[in-house]
Amino acid sequence: MYTISSLQVRGRSVNEDTRLTQGRVTAAMIADRANVSRVAVSRAFNPHTSLKAEKRELILRIAQELNYTPDRAARALVSGRSHLVGVIVPDVCSHWESQEIDALTTALQNEGFATLLFKTRTDFSMDEKLLAYMRGFNPDSVVAFVENVKPATLARFLDRAVPIYVHYPSSDEDDQPETGPLHDRMNVLQRAGVEQAVALLQGYGARRIAYVSGVNKSRANTAREQMLRLVMAERGLPPPIIAPSDFSYDRAYGATLDLFRLEGGADAIFAANDVGAFGVLDALRHELGLRVPEDVKVVGFDDIAQSHWKSYNLTTVKFDLKDRVSALVRLILRRLNNPDAPALQETLQTRLVVRGTVG
Amino acid sequence: MYTISSLQVRGRSVNEDTRLTQGRVTAAMIADRANVSRVAVSRAFNPHTSLKAEKRELILRIAQELNYTPDRAARALVSGRSHLVGVIVPDVCSHWESQEIDALTTALQNEGFATLLFKTRTDFSMDEKLLAYMRGFNPDSVVAFVENVKPATLARFLDRAVPIYVHYPSSDEDDQPETGPLHDRMNVLQRAGVEQAVALLQGYGARRIAYVSGVNKSRANTAREQMLRLVMAERGLPPPIIAPSDFSYDRAYGATLDLFRLEGGADAIFAANDVGAFGVLDALRHELGLRVPEDVKVVGFDDIAQSHWKSYNLTTVKFDLKDRVSALVRLILRRLNNPDAPALQETLQTRLVVRGTVG
DNA sequence: ACGCGAAGTGAAAACGTGTTCATTCTAACG
DNA sequence: CGTTAGAATGAACACGTTTTCACTTCGCGT
Numbered sequence: 001m002y003t004i005s006s007l008q009v010r011g012r013s014v015n016e017d018t019r020l021t022q023g024r025v026t027a028a029m030i031a032d033r034a035n036v037s038r039v040a041v042s043r044a045f046n047p048h049t050s051l052k053a054e055k056r057e058l059i060l061r062i063a064q065e066l067n068y069t070p071d072r073a074a075r076a077l078v079s080g081r082s083h084l085v086g087v088i089v090p091d092v093c094s095h096w097e098s099q100e101i102d103a104l105t106t107a108l109q110n111e112g113f114a115t116l117l118f119k120t121r122t123d124f125s126m127d128e129k130l131l132a133y134m135r136g137f138n139p140d141s142v143v144a145f146v147e148n149v150k151p152a153t154l155a156r157f158l159d160r161a162v163p164i165y166v167h168y169p170s171s172d173e174d175d176q177p178e179t180g181p182l183h184d185r186m187n188v189l190q191r192a193g194v195e196q197a198v199a200l201l202q203g204y205g206a207r208r209i210a211y212v213s214g215v216n217k218s219r220a221n222t223a224r225e226q227m228l229r230l231v232m233a234e235r236g237l238p239p240p241i242i243a244p245s246d247f248s249y250d251r252a253y254g255a256t257l258d259l260f261r262l263e264g265g266a267d268a269i270f271a272a273n274d275v276g277a278f279g280v281l282d283a284l285r286h287e288l289g290l291r292v293p294e295d296v297k298v299v300g301f302d303d304i305a306q307s308h309w310k311s312y313n314l315t316t317v318k319f320d321l322k323d324r325v326s327a328l329v330r331l332i333l334r335r336l337n338n339p340d341a342p343a344l345q346e347t348l349q350t351r352l353v354v355r356g357t358v359g
Numbered sequence: 360m361y362t363i364s365s366l367q368v369r370g371r372s373v374n375e376d377t378r379l380t381q382g383r384v385t386a387a388m389i390a391d392r393a394n395v396s397r398v399a400v401s402r403a404f405n406p407h408t409s410l411k412a413e414k415r416e417l418i419l420r421i422a423q424e425l426n427y428t429p430d431r432a433a434r435a436l437v438s439g440r441s442h443l444v445g446v447i448v449p450d451v452c453s454h455w456e457s458q459e460i461d462a463l464t465t466a467l468q469n470e471g472f473a474t475l476l477f478k479t480r481t482d483f484s485m486d487e488k489l490l491a492y493m494r495g496f497n498p499d500s501v502v503a504f505v506e507n508v509k510p511a512t513l514a515r516f517l518d519r520a521v522p523i524y525v526h527y528p529s530s531d532e533d534d535q536p537e538t539g540p541l542h543d544r545m546n547v548l549q550r551a552g553v554e555q556a557v558a559l560l561q562g563y564g565a566r567r568i569a570y571v572s573g574v575n576k577s578r579a580n581t582a583r584e585q586m587l588r589l590v591m592a593e594r595g596l597p598p599p600i601i602a603p604s605d606f607s608y609d610r611a612y613g614a615t616l617d618l619f620r621l622e623g624g625a626d627a628i629f630a631a632n633d634v635g636a637f638g639v640l641d642a643l644r645h646e647l648g649l650r651v652p653e654d655v656k657v658v659g660f661d662d663i664a665q666s667h668w669k670s671y672n673l674t675t676v677k678f679d680l681k682d683r684v685s686a687l688v689r690l691i692l693r694r695l696n697n698p699d700a701p702a703l704q705e706t707l708q709t710r711l712v713v714r715g716t717v718g
Numbered sequence: 719a720c721g722c723g724a725a726g727t728g729a730a731a732a733c734g735t736g737t738t739c740a741t742t743c744t745a746a747c748g
Numbered sequence: 749c750g751t752t753a754g755a756a757t758g759a760a761c762a763c764g765t766t767t768t769c770a771c772t773t774c775g776c777g778t
Contacts, residue, residue, distance in 0.1 A: 024439075026734060037758050042736060050755050067516065069495040073435035074734035078763045080383075082432060084475075084496075092461035093454070093664065102451035105478050114496055115476040116443075119464050136428040137443075137473055157426065249668060282669035305452065309608060310641035311670040385764060396728050401766060409725050433764035437733045 025068045033062050045070050076138060084116045085332065086139035088130070092119070094247070095275055095304040103325040104143065111333060113140070131157035141332045162335045164328060166219075184331045184344045186324070190227045193317035193350030197270070197299045198231045200315075200352065204359050206267035206297060210241040210259055212252050212280055214272035221247075221272050224301060228270055241266055245276055252279030253287075260288050267296065268358075274300040274307050277314055281357065298357040313356035324348055384427040392421050404429050435497060443475045444691065445498035447489070451478070453606070454634055454663040462684040463502065470692060472499070490516035500691045521694045523687060543690045543703045545683075549586045552676035552709030556629070556658045557590045559674075559711065563718050565626035565656060569600040569618055571611050571639055573631035580606075580631050583660060587629055600625055604635055611638030612646075619647050625655065627717075633659040633666050636673055640716065657716040672715035683707055 027041040034041070036055060043049040044059035063069070076082040085108055089097050105115040118134050120127070131154070134142070141162040144154065154163045166186050201209060211228055214221030228240055241263060243255040252271060256279065259266060271277035277300030284290045284298070292298055300307065303318035327346035334344055386400040393400070395414060402408040403418035422428070435441040444467055448456050464474040477493050479486070490513070493501070500521040503513065513522045523543055560568060570587055573580030587599055600622060602614040611630060615638065618625060630636035636659030643649045643657070651657055659666065662677035686705035693703055 024734085028734085038734095039736085039758055040756095043757095046736080050757090052756065055756090067491065067494075069491060070736095071436070071734050072496050073432045073441060074763090075736075076432035076763095077430070077436055077734080077765085078736045080763085092451075092464065093457045095452070098452045098457040101476070102478065105451065105476050109478060109492070114493075117460070117464050117474040117476055119461065119468060132426065132428060133468070134473075135426075137431050249665075253669075278668065278670070286669040306608075309637065310612075310645040311637070383764085387764085397764090398728055398766085399726095401764095402727095405766080409727085411726065414726090429766095430764050433733090434766075435733095436735085436764080437766045439733085 024071070025066050027068075027070065030059060030063050030066065030068055033066070034059050042070075081336075082138040082140055083113050084137060084139045085113050086116045086118060086134050086137070086142040088118045088120055088134070088142065088144045090120050092117070095306060096273060096302045099304060099321055100325060103321055104328065107325055107329045108332075111329065128153070128157065134158075140336055143328060143332075162332065162339075164331050164335075184335055186327055186331065186346045186348060188223075188319065188324075188348045188350070190224060190317070190350050191231070193352050194224075194227050194231050196352035197315075197317055197358075198228070198235060198237070200354070200358055201268045201297055201299070202235060202237065204268075204293075204297060207237060208241065208264075208266045209237065209268045209270065210243050210263075210266035212243045212245045212255050212259075212269055212271045212276055214245065214247040214276070216244065216246070218247075224270075224272055240270065243269075245272065245279075247273050247276055249275050249279040249282075252276035253283045256280045256283035257287060260284075260290075265296075269296060269298050271298065271300045274302045274304045274314060274316055276300070277316065277357075278306070278312055281312055281314070293356070293358050297359070299352075303353050307353075308355065315355045315358040316353055317350050318353045319348065319350055383430070384425050386427075386429065389418060389422050389425065389427050392425070393418050401429070440695075441497040441499055442472050443496060443498045444472050445475045445477060445493050445496070445501040447477045447479055447493070447501070447503045449479050451476070454665060455632060455661045458663060458680055459684060462680055463687065466684055466688040467691075470688065487512070487516065493517075499695055502687060502691075521691065521698075523690050523694075543694055545686055545690065545705045545707060547582075547678065547683075547707045547709070549583060549676070549709050550590070552711050553583075553586050553590050555711035556674075556676055556717075557587070557594060557596070559713070559717055560627045560656055560658070561594060561596065563627075563652075563656060566596060567600065567623075567625045568596065568627045568629065569602050569622075569625035571602045571604045571614050571618075571628055571630045571635050573604065573606040573635070575603065575605070577606075583629075583631055599629065602628075604631065604638075606632050606635055608634050608638040608641075611635035612642045615639045615642035616646060619643075619649075627656040627658070630657065630659045633661045633663045633673060633675055635659070636675065636716075637665070637671055640671055640673070652715070652717050656718070658711075662712050666712075667714065674714045674717040675712055676709050677712045678707065678709055 027038050030041045031038040034055075036059065040051060040055060041059055041063075043051040044056045044063070072083065085104075087101060087104065089101065092098055092101065101115065101117070108115055116134075116137055116139055118130060120130050135157055139158075141164060142154065142158055143164050144166075162184070164184055164186065166188065198209075209232065211225055213225060225240075225242070232238075232240060241259070243259045243263070245251040245255040252275075256269070259269075269277075269280050271280050277298055280298055281292060284292055284296055290296050298314065300314050300316035301319075303316045306312065307314040307316050327348060331344055331346055334341065386397050389400045390397040393414075395418065399410060399414060400418055400422075402410040403415045403422070431442065444463075446460060446463065448460065451457055451460065460474065460476070467474055475493075475496055475498055477489060479489050494516055498517075500523060501513065501517055502523050521543070523545065557568075568591065570584055572584060584599075584601070591597075591599060600618070602618045602622070604610040604614040611634070615628070618628075628636075628639050630639050636657055639657055640651060643651055643655055649655050657673065659673050659675035660678075662675045665671065666673040666675050686707060690703055690705055693700065
């Protein structure tokens with residue numbers, strides 16, 4: 001129900017209660033108390049404006065006493081900058097995403113921005129209604145964790161906002177996806193980590209390797225599967241057995257049961273993400289009665305905080321979260337400070353973290 | 360670095376780039392295309408205003424074609440309503456909190472609001488700088504997951520916003536905390552769940568019961584510890600052994616080691632939250648070589664999604680998340696629609712969910 | 719045909735801020 | 749002392765919307 005009509009204010013009309021605009025401390029009040037013009041107050045809060053230093057200090061001091069800060073709504077109206085960054089997620093609870101939101105919020109907060117959170121459907125689709133709804137809040141930039149929306153669609157709905165696009169090249173050559181000419185991009189290079197993982201598994205003699213997938217057609221899933229397929233082919237291994245899943249614990253659990261009961265099992269299992277790997281591990285150990293790593297080896301993707309918990313102790317392909325978030329914030333700020341710069345790129349590497357589920 | 364001066368815009372001055380205010384679709388354009396006045400467009404988006412039905416439809420149709428939605432900043436400026444709800448958390452990744460944020464965001468989105476996320480320090484302190492920073496964004500309401508801030512402080516910094524206060528009565532009589540006269544409140548009644556848990560443990564013969572705590576002096580932790588102490592006393596059990604922790608997996612893990620290596624162990628362990636219980640379980644099983652539930656029984660608090668995962672399969676005191684979030688949203692909306700109503704209350708019950716870590 | 723309350727309409731003011739532009743002040747230099 | 753470039757200043761306008769208020773139109777009963 002985020003149709004246009006839901007922008008309508010429920011119940012009584014908006015300004016019926018006049019107390020709302022009553023208690024506000026405005027720049028004019030500060031100006032009075034400091035015996036300066038209202039413009040001076042504005043300048044005191046904006047650097048790179050000429051204002052006598054002592055005057056600026058006086059104003060800031062009085063402002064602090066009166067708990068005054070410039071109204072963001074008014075500021076946004078005239079400047080066209082809301083200092084809000086929209087974040088779209090299918091599921092805040094997903095461990096990787098919640099950790100990324102956490103770090104992103106901290107970083108943005110340090111730069112004078114705030115995180116505006118929106119939820120879309122968990123099937124990774126992002127409908128235009130949500131985009132229109134979000135646009136109503138005028139975010140300066142948008143980070144979409146939902147990956148099957150075309151950059152062009154994003155751009156059409158976010159006239160002023162700067163979308164940041166996360167790209168997973170499926171092979172090293174695939175460096176020019178359909179992002180259009182002017183989209184900032186973060187490239188997540190997965191080859192290194194996947195190669196290390198496959199080499200390790202092969203070293204332990206694994207040949208039948210399965211892939212418990214993520215949400216079908218999501219970019220992260222497709223890229224991981226293709227990279228795995230590529231690396232395995234290069235090393236002379238048969239193609240991976242695909243066990244369809246959706247990044248969730250429960251479906252990965254079920255997919256693992258099917259894999260062993262209907263498909264003949266595997267020597268090793270790649271899960272599309274760590275949470276899925278937990279489901280795989282629990283299915284193997286607690287329902288199929290198999291030992292890890294003795295009978296089956298398991299590798300995940302992400303290296304979320306839970307992966308070092310003793311019950312799982314997962315070997316996994318690590319995406320450095322801090323690197324990723326600081327790259328994102330760098331992209332956002334550079335674009336906001338320089339709207340006409342050519343498309344920017346950041347690149348993120350991966351590597352294998354070896355724990356107890358292999359060898 | 361969210362001091363007042365951080366409200367200053369970094370780098371170049373705000374409106375240097377004039378393209379920013381260029382591409383906007385305004386009410387005036389819609390008015391032109393529809394051959395009506397600009398006021399009519401405004402009315403079309405506000406119910407309970409008189410406007411001929413066919414005119415309203417025409418305007419909404421054209422607006423949809425042009426992807427127009429009323430500018431929230433302008434709307435906020437005049438109405439004093441931002442349609443933003445501030446949410447303060449120490450850690451987005453905490454499972455319980457991320458699940459609550461997720462549900463809250465969905466509910467608010469359905470009501471035409473959006474979630475504005477802020478992070479505070481993980482020691483549960485909430486400093487005034489953060490409050491001032493958040494207030495700059497003019498949230499209509501604030502949900503603070505951080506619990507050791509006095510409602511009076513919250514109110515002082517949020518002149519227009521409506522704070523929602525979450526209260527954990529430590530006993531059934533403690534019904535009037537220091538929330539001041541005019542604060543909406545959600546009471547979380549923990550007695551029922553704790554009584555069921557203690558009865559169950561006692562039924563299995565447990566006498567030495569330990570409590571692996573949450574963050575010291577946080578309200579949730581204090582309330583849980585006191586309720587446990589009360590119920591155990593009523594049932595003739597010795598007071599719980601306190602193992603100091605902070606809601607985290609790692610500290611709960613360490614606290615459990617200390618409990619058994621230095622303090623003589625226990626028959627059963629209450630953890631202040633589910634994540635802590637996971638740490639307890641892993642320490643018992645993977646480092647101390649004890650069996651659960653045969654040697655030690657474990658109970659958690661919250662019933663987060665991970666608690667049914669096979670590796671933990673935790674018996675826990677459940678707070679119904681959907682009930683909790685809909686109560687929160689109910690409080691927020693009722694207060695916003697009726698600012699002068701007397702203090703509102705919602706009450707939340709708990710109950711025990713029995714799984715594999717007891718009996 | 720008349721009267722009258724209700725519904726519909728648009729001009730103008732308001733919300734709180736940032737920016738432009740013309741003017742005044744300051745300081746450094748010849 | 750006179751000149752001048754640059755800093756400092758404030759009046760007026762702009763941002764896009766909602767609300768007020770005075771005005772017009774509509775519908776209906778007599």
